[in-house]
Amino acid sequence: MTAPTKGSGLKWVGRAIRRLEDPALVTGQGRFTADLPAVHWVRFVRSSIAAGKLGKIEAPKGTVVITAADLKGVKKITPMLHKFNYKPVGQPILAETQVRFVGEPIAAVVAATEEDAEDIADLVEVSIDETAPLIDARDALAPGAPPVHADVPGNVILKGEFKTADFDTVWKSAAKVVRMDARSHRQNATPMEARAGHAAYDISTGRVTLTCTTQMPHLMRTAIADVLGMPESDLRVVAPDVGGGFGQKMSLCAEYVVLVWLARKLKSSVAWTEDRRENLIASFHSRDQYLALEGAFDGNAKLLALRADVLANIGAYSCFPTTAGMEPLMAMAEMPGPYDVQQYECLARGVLTNTCTMAAYRGVSRPTITFTLERLMDKAATAFALDPVDIRRRNLIDKFPYTSAIGLVYDEATYKETLEMAVKAINLPAFRARQQAARAKGRHLGIGFATFSERTGYGSPAFAARGMEITPGWETVILTVDPSGFVEARIGASPHGQGLRTTLAQIIADEIGVTPDVIKVVHGDTDRAPYGWGTFASRSLVISGGASLIAAQKVRAKLIKIASHMLEAAPGDILLENGAAKVAGTDRSVTIAKMAREAYTQTHRFKGEIEPGLTETGSYDPPGTFSNACHVAIVEVDIDTGRTTVEKFLVAEDAGKIINPMIADGQVQGGIAQGIGNALLEEIIYDESGGILTANLADYMPPTAHEIPPIELHHLETMSTESITKAKGLGEGGCIGAPAAIVNAINDALSPFGVEIDEIPATPQRIRAALRATGKCA
Amino acid sequence: MSDKTAITLTINGRDHAITVEDRRTLADAIREDCGQTGTHIGCEHGICGACTVIVDGEPVRSCLMFAVQAAGKEIRTVEGLAKGDALHPMQQAFMDHHGLQCGFCTPGFMMLAVGVLEREPDISDEDMLDVLSSNLCRCTGYANIIKAVRAAAKEMKK
Numbered sequence: 001m002t003a004p005t006k007g008s009g010l011k012w013v014g015r016a017i018r019r020l021e022d023p024a025l026v027t028g029q030g031r032f033t034a035d036l037p038a039v040h041w042v043r044f045v046r047s048s049i050a051a052g053k054l055g056k057i058e059a060p061k062g063t064v065v066i067t068a069a070d071l072k073g074v075k076k077i078t079p080m081l082h083k084f085n086y087k088p089v090g091q092p093i094l095a096e097t098q099v100r101f102v103g104e105p106i107a108a109v110v111a112a113t114e115e116d117a118e119d120i121a122d123l124v125e126v127s128i129d130e131t132a133p134l135i136d137a138r139d140a141l142a143p144g145a146p147p148v149h150a151d152v153p154g155n156v157i158l159k160g161e162f163k164t165a166d167f168d169t170v171w172k173s174a175a176k177v178v179r180m181d182a183r184s185h186r187q188n189a190t191p192m193e194a195r196a197g198h199a200a201y202d203i204s205t206g207r208v209t210l211t212c213t214t215q216m217p218h219l220m221r222t223a224i225a226d227v228l229g230m231p232e233s234d235l236r237v238v239a240p241d242v243g244g245g246f247g248q249k250m251s252l253c254a255e256y257v258v259l260v261w262l263a264r265k266l267k268s269s270v271a272w273t274e275d276r277r278e279n280l281i282a283s284f285h286s287r288d289q290y291l292a293l294e295g296a297f298d299g300n301a302k303l304l305a306l307r308a309d310v311l312a313n314i315g316a317y318s319c320f321p322t323t324a325g326m327e328p329l330m331a332m333a334e335m336p337g338p339y340d341v342q343q344y345e346c347l348a349r350g351v352l353t354n355t356c357t358m359a360a361y362r363g364v365s366r367p368t369i370t371f372t373l374e375r376l377m378d379k380a381a382t383a384f385a386l387d388p389v390d391i392r393r394r395n396l397i398d399k400f401p402y403t404s405a406i407g408l409v410y411d412e413a414t415y416k417e418t419l420e421m422a423v424k425a426i427n428l429p430a431f432r433a434r435q436q437a438a439r440a441k442g443r444h445l446g447i448g449f450a451t452f453s454e455r456t457g458y459g460s461p462a463f464a465a466r467g468m469e470i471t472p473g474w475e476t477v478i479l480t481v482d483p484s485g486f487v488e489a490r491i492g493a494s495p496h497g498q499g500l501r502t503t504l505a506q507i508i509a510d511e512i513g514v515t516p517d518v519i520k521v522v523h524g525d526t527d528r529a530p531y532g533w534g535t536f537a538s539r540s541l542v543i544s545g546g547a548s549l550i551a552a553q554k555v556r557a558k559l560i561k562i563a564s565h566m567l568e569a570a571p572g573d574i575l576l577e578n579g580a581a582k583v584a585g586t587d588r589s590v591t592i593a594k595m596a597r598e599a600y601t602q603t604h605r606f607k608g609e610i611e612p613g614l615t616e617t618g619s620y621d622p623p624g625t626f627s628n629a630c631h632v633a634i635v636e637v638d639i640d641t642g643r644t645t646v647e648k649f650l651v652a653e654d655a656g657k658i659i660n661p662m663i664a665d666g667q668v669q670g671g672i673a674q675g676i677g678n679a680l681l682e683e684i685i686y687d688e689s690g691g692i693l694t695a696n697l698a699d700y701m702p703p704t705a706h707e708i709p710p711i712e713l714h715h716l717e718t719m720s721t722e723s724i725t726k727a728k729g730l731g732e733g734g735c736i737g738a739p740a741a742i743v744n745a746i747n748d749a750l751s752p753f754g755v756e757i758d759e760i761p762a763t764p765q766r767i768r769a770a771l772r773a774t775g776k777c778a
Numbered sequence: 779m780s781d782k783t784a785i786t787l788t789i790n791g792r793d794h795a796i797t798v799e800d801r802r803t804l805a806d807a808i809r810e811d812c813g814q815t816g817t818h819i820g821c822e823h824g825i826c827g828a829c830t831v832i833v834d835g836e837p838v839r840s841c842l843m844f845a846v847q848a849a850g851k852e853i854r855t856v857e858g859l860a861k862g863d864a865l866h867p868m869q870q871a872f873m874d875h876h877g878l879q880c881g882f883c884t885p886g887f888m889m890l891a892v893g894v895l896e897r898e899p900d901i902s903d904e905d906m907l908d909v910l911s912s913n914l915c916r917c918t919g920y921a922n923i924i925k926a927v928r929a930a931a932k933e934m935k936k
Contacts, residue, residue, distance in 0.1 A: 026856075027865070028815070029816070191916055192826065241882075242880065276820070497879035666879060666919075705923070706908075
């Protein structure tokens with residue numbers, strides 16, 4: 001059995017048990033998409049030009065090369081929002097008359113091996129009548145800018161506006177207005193496994209099985225069936241072991257549509273494994289935003305009103321299912337973060353450009369809005385001659401439930417408590433003394449704080465508020481005790497590293513009185529799992545966990561009923577534990593395995609009072625719950641090179657009830673590492689012609705073990721009323737707070753020079769340029 | 779599209795007689811010609827280290843070596859770490875210390891660490907950090923990988 005390694009108490013929930021996922025993964029028995037053999041291999045011919053009219057495509061004689069002309073009747077990918085003046089744009093599966101970004105698929109070469117397909121792709125000649133590309137969101141907004149899509153003149157694909165009634169009056173009453181102009185550069189989620197797909201046609205049934213690296217298999221099935229106009233029942237989508245996603249694998253890829261189309265056409269198996277260059281230039285990007293934020297404060301540094309202007313570069317197309325609204329609309333809804341501010345005005349726009357399409361990356365807009373808001377709070381602290389901690393104390397929400405200016409309801413959280421916990425743990429006075437001493441020796445240390453809320457586990461109402469035609473949210477779990485006494489939980493969520501097979505088993509085990517190792521959590525196969533939305537947005541443990549608990553409560557109730565019959569005892573006297581039902585205070589018991597067997601094979605004994613079988617379904621669609629944390633970074637900036645070293649990182653966080661502390665800490669640590677990469681290193685850089693200069697991992701620079709400091713974690717557990725397991729989500733928080741804490745720390749370190757760094761990533765080049773501009777450094 | 783060469787790859791003590799193009803990488807040959815898919819390919823540029831295997835005692839990035847260069851050498855992959863049901867201390871340590879999440883980079887990290895520790899059992903923590911910085915992981919934030927490797931290093935000396 002998975003022996004407990006930490007924790008206490010008899011329950012499985014709350015224990016750091018080892019993961020049930022691991023034995024296969026550490027022995028090389030994991031099964032990833034690219035491990036499957038195929039008869040045909042595909043290589044995509046991609047545009048090397050950012051914008052232009054597509055002309056002739058010439059393939060070598062005797063080769064199989066599919067273009068848009070072959071895909072007659074195949075629909076475009078056209079996600080829809082019914083709000084915010086959204087202009088639907090269609091993405092052709094292969095480019096038709098226009099190319100709109102470098103990397104856009106133009107043709108699919110089919111050959112017997114990957115190598116042959118690559119050789120042929122190199123020989124395909126594509127003529128493109130090049131036009132001037134739009135790379136930067138501000139250029140795309142300029143009067144007279146050419147439209148990326150002819151039907152969206154002006155390139156604004158959506159515009160969200162919000163203003164509270166008393167905003168102007170309150171704004172005028174302010175003692176001080178502080179402004180922050182932030183630039184968040186473009187990033188790529190960069191899962192270690194790039195995208196891959198494998199579509200196999202089954203001659204006997206006419207069905208296709210698409211195995212692919214996705215975070216949402218059911219959505220892929222719905223979307224691909226829709227685009228191809230085929231019955232959804234003829235398509236099975238399998239997400240096997242998936243090598244990380246971080247949001248990049250939750251959107252529909254045109255490439256997968258081509259694979260399913262080819263499998264049906266060739267009545268065979270067809271595979272495509274993306275290479276790393278393709279992943280960096282042509283999968284999905286994120287975080288390319290300009291944010292202007294102004295805060296109006298009263299004389300006591302209390303925030304009275306916030307005004308935000310969010311400009312998100314959403315790339316060439318709108319991603320399915322979440323649409324181009326994902327980043328700008330999340331920024332609009334959540335910009336005020338953990339602060340009590342009842343007056344709010346926001347303009348949030350998404351702008352089309354000739355760049356790779358924007359989709360989710362861990363945290364979506366929250367790393368950028370937290371960065372912007374937390375820099376604003378530090379600037380305000382300076383303006384009021386306050387300590388950064390003090391200004392946060394004066395403004396953090398401390399009464400719950402709290403309704404934000406835009407109408408989000410925050411459940412109970414610990415914004416102030418985690419701040420105080422972090423301040424105490426980091427020993428701020430000792431750091432300030434060390435900072436002074438270091439400065440005297442020409443070394444520049446800095447400390448930065450970030451306090452934030454993380455909206456997690458939100459169900460369909462939250463997505464419906466965005467006006468999404470496809471409105472995700474709920475999850476279903478089908479829990480079966482089979483006649484052998486083993487337990488199977490089939491779930492609609494689709495974990496890919498989060499350890500859900502273990503944590504859901506812990507929740508179920510406590511409810512029905514078995515050990516987690518007899519529970520198999522089945523996911524990632526549309527033939528086996530119930531319809532569900534997949535794993536993203538820090539939702540799975542809250543929503544699929546809640547659905548697991550509901551299903552387990554029903555199974556528990558039925559087991560008690562069966563035991564009551566078999567043991568001839570009152571239901572209230574039955575205890576379920578250690579794999580058996582017992583009559584309290586007696587030695588009478590019956591194993592769950594025996595009860596399960598009878599539930600199928602001896603139903604006549606229950607005299608029609610108990611339904612046959614032992615399967616129950618639970619569904620859960622919660623309103624959402626807010627996790628929160630305070631992050632503290634201590635950095636040293638080398639002013640000669642501009643290099644930032646993160647010396648220490650401390651987190652005080654509250655994600656409600658922790659189901660498995662080991663897994664929870666792993667999520668936080670991993671998120672912070674990505675946040676450090678986002679803050680300092682990771683950047684997709686386009687040149688003026690729309691080509692990408694960062695097309696390998698050495699140039700894109702995800703952090704290595706060297707860049708990650710020791711991370712100290714502190715926990716509080718506020719039991720949310722908005723989550724039936726009491727758990728809040730925590731998958732994204734590490735990534736949300738870290739950039740703000742680190743860049744605040746850089747600014748603290750550089751305060752003697754009077755420079756301010758308001759861009760992420762804060763690369764050595766940017767820091768050096770800012771220092772040089774002061775004239776105080778060489 | 780070019781001529782093929784017949785070679786024998788010895789993987790985890792077993793011979794695989796295969797015929798490959800000269801340009802075929804060792805990574806592709808291990809996975810596709812020899813069916814050992816535990817070795818993963820993350821970048822094919824020699825940057826991420828997911829494809830690390832041990833060749834004649836040295837950790838190598840199998841995407842940067844041609845299969846024909848590995849002919850006649852002892853190749854070890856993740857599939858060869860456990861002895862039957864008995865896990866290698868490195869595998870046990872990765873499980874005990876939550877050194878993996880999605881598991882894609884894990885075989886590469888384990889082969890890298892095992893290769894270095896077999897050669898240098900008393901390597902300092904600082905030098906081991908340098909070694910581990912040659913591979914990329916996107917899930918764990920590295921802290922638990924470092925912990926796992928340190929724990930395994932102790933066990934491997936026993």
